[in-house]
Amino acid sequence: MACEQWQAQLDSYLDGELSAEAMRSLDAHLRTCPACTADALSRVQFKRSIKAAAGGRFAPSPEFRAKIQKSIAAKPRWNWSFGWKLATAALALVLFAGAVTFYVGKQNLERQQFYTELADLHVATLGSANPVDVISTDRHTVKPWFQGKIPFSFNLPELQGTDFTLLGGRVAYVGQSSGAHLIYQIRKHEISVFILPAAGSAALFDGDSKVERRQTFNVEDWTQGGLRYAVFGDSSPDDIQKLSALLKSAAAGK
Amino acid sequence: MLTADNCGRAGLFPKFRKIQCIKSSSKICFSGGNKWGFGRFTLVCVAPTPQPATFEELAMPLFEQLYNFAHWLSKNREEAEDLVQETYAKALRGFSSYQPGTNFRAWMYRILRNTFLTSRTGLKATMTVPLETDEDGPVVVVPDSQTPESILLDRSNQQVLQDALQELPLHYREVLLLCEVEEMSYQEIADTLGIPAGTVMSRLSRARAALRGIVREKLKGAQKG
Numbered sequence: 001m002a003c004e005q006w007q008a009q010l011d012s013y014l015d016g017e018l019s020a021e022a023m024r025s026l027d028a029h030l031r032t033c034p035a036c037t038a039d040a041l042s043r044v045q046f047k048r049s050i051k052a053a054a055g056g057r058f059a060p061s062p063e064f065r066a067k068i069q070k071s072i073a074a075k076p077r078w079n080w081s082f083g084w085k086l087a088t089a090a091l092a093l094v095l096f097a098g099a100v101t102f103y104v105g106k107q108n109l110e111r112q113q114f115y116t117e118l119a120d121l122h123v124a125t126l127g128s129a130n131p132v133d134v135i136s137t138d139r140h141t142v143k144p145w146f147q148g149k150i151p152f153s154f155n156l157p158e159l160q161g162t163d164f165t166l167l168g169g170r171v172a173y174v175g176q177s178s179g180a181h182l183i184y185q186i187r188k189h190e191i192s193v194f195i196l197p198a199a200g201s202a203a204l205f206d207g208d209s210k211v212e213r214r215q216t217f218n219v220e221d222w223t224q225g226g227l228r229y230a231v232f233g234d235s236s237p238d239d240i241q242k243l244s245a246l247l248k249s250a251a252a253g254k
Numbered sequence: 255m256l257t258a259d260n261c262g263r264a265g266l267f268p269k270f271r272k273i274q275c276i277k278s279s280s281k282i283c284f285s286g287g288n289k290w291g292f293g294r295f296t297l298v299c300v301a302p303t304p305q306p307a308t309f310e311e312l313a314m315p316l317f318e319q320l321y322n323f324a325h326w327l328s329k330n331r332e333e334a335e336d337l338v339q340e341t342y343a344k345a346l347r348g349f350s351s352y353q354p355g356t357n358f359r360a361w362m363y364r365i366l367r368n369t370f371l372t373s374r375t376g377l378k379a380t381m382t383v384p385l386e387t388d389e390d391g392p393v394v395v396v397p398d399s400q401t402p403e404s405i406l407l408d409r410s411n412q413q414v415l416q417d418a419l420q421e422l423p424l425h426y427r428e429v430l431l432l433c434e435v436e437e438m439s440y441q442e443i444a445d446t447l448g449i450p451a452g453t454v455m456s457r458l459s460r461a462r463a464a465l466r467g468i469v470r471e472k473l474k475g476a477q478k479g
Contacts, residue, residue: 011459015433017440046462050434053415056318058325064335065317071339072310072346 001029006036014043114175115214121172121181122192122217122232132168132183142169142182150178154195154227157250163187164243184243191233191243198228211237211244220244224251309349312358313342319436320366326431327370329420337373341366360438360445367428367446379424414476418468426461433458 006029012018013026030037125131134145139156147153149171159166165185172181172194179196211220218240221230229251231244320341325334345352345365352361370376419427432443444451 011462012455015440015458017455046466047434049412049415050419050430050465053412054322054326054419054431055435056322057416058322058331058334060318060321060335060338064321064338068317068339068342069310069314072313072342 003033003036006033007039010036010040010043014040014047115219117174118192118194118219118230118232119214119217121174121194125170125181125183125192126190131170133170135168137166137168139166142166145169146171146180150180152195152197152227154180155250155253156182157246159246162242162246163239164191164246186235186239186243189233189235189239191231191235191240193243193247194228194230194232196228196230198223198226211240222248224248227251307354309346313345313362316359316362320362323363323431323436324366324370326419326427327367327424328373328375330375333373333375337366337370340369344369357442357445359436360442363432363436363446364448376424411473414469414472415465418465418472421468422461422465425457426464429454429457430461430465 006026009018009022009026013023018026030040134142136142136145139158143154143156146169156166163186167183167185167190169180169182172179174194174196177197179194182193182195184191184193211218213219217232217234218237219230219232220240221228222244223229229244229247231240231247233240317338321334321338324337324341325331328334328337341362345362348365352358371380419430422430429443429447432438432446438446440451440454443454447454449457
């Protein structure tokens with residue numbers, strides 16, 4: 001190959017763009033040809049002087065750099081998607097909080113209505129000429145009387161040695177289900193005990209077995225053995241608690 | 255993170271007597287059987303994919319080079335600043351269309367160059383330079399032994415080369431700058447300028463020859479003067 005042909009490849013060779021094979025043969029030629037070697041050397045120097053003369057010839061001012069940096073740093077790439085995520089999360093939170101508030105409010109209202117219903121029953125029963133349908137102080141008379149009238153059975157406590165007296169019982173309809181309404185007496189105060197199936201009314205009670213004040217009455221309610229118990233009266237919280245404790249141990253079969 | 259090392263040593267799977275770790279490009283798979291020799295299992299731990307770089311992380315390292323290139327194109331500080339600013343703004347807007355893994359540098363230079371070509375100075379530069387029609391034709395090679403490149407290594411003569419580069423037509427100047435200063439491959443230059451890779455080679459040859467010619471003229475004039 002003539003030297004002109006080799007020289008035609010020199011620029012690509014120095015730019016590193018020749019194939020490995022072409023590069024090897026040009027290498028071999030350069031080792032034997034002083035003219036082409038001189039040419040290559042001259043081209044290398046030319047390349048270097050262009051790089052030296054033009055590279056970094058113009059430098060931007062630090063102010064301009066800061067300006068550009070600021071203009072692009074203010075808007076990172078994920079800005080939009082992040083904003084959307086944030087907005088979605090905020091909206092979801094608001095909806096969730098709204099739903100919870102609504103649900104809790106609704107439940108509170110229903111509970112309130114339920115306790116009002118119990119209070120009405122309690123007051124109406126005591127004000128009636130015949131407050132109870134089965135008049136007996138004997139729990140062994142009262143309990144069987146309910147057989148066939150309500151869809152469950154329950155145990156009543158032995159009251160011997162306590163201040164409580166059983167006056168009798170009647171069937172009560174609360175929250176669209178039938179249950180037992182028992183009336184006890186202590187020191188002239190009458191206390192209503194409601195026993196209802198837990199399934200329909202569980203959500204309507206607040207569930208914690210504590211004496212609370214509702215509608216000016218003291219109330220304790222709890223769930224036991226699939227039944228809801230509510231002890232309702234105007235006597236002291238202490239009495240309500242005592243009667244509840246008796247009912248709880250009777251229901252537990254002790 | 256589970257690795258081939260710690261899964262065996264830490265005894266994460268003590269029931270499994272034999273654990274082979276197979277590493278593929280993006281995930282590490284463990285497979286083996288229990289000590290009774292049945293119930294083969296395969297556990298695939300996908301390596302965390304690297305967080306894609308932000309625009310700022312990719313673009314700011316190119317700032318000095320882009321500015322230098324812009325100044326060489328526009329020959330003017332103010333215009334160079336406008337050009338760079340517009341390039342960064344355009345690139346940021348279009349960053350969603352940039353495909354990660356492709357050549358970001360060529361992408362940025364292409365935006366800068368296109369912005370320049372549509373600027374007033376750029377339009378003037380392209381209009382005054384006649385486009386060569388025979389770019390892909392054979393290039394006449396002149397043996398390089400007579401050219402005074404060795405003189406150019408002298409610092410005092412750098413000015414001559416800089417002036418010569420400024421005089422060079424735009425399409426020669428840009429291709430030379432991308433090759434010699436930015437040290438781009440022919441393919442990168444082709445991507446930046448939007449021309450075939452073969453054209454890059456011939457255009458570079460012409461540009462070098464033209465630059466040598468101008469330098470030679472200048473040195474001759476200087477000797478006379």
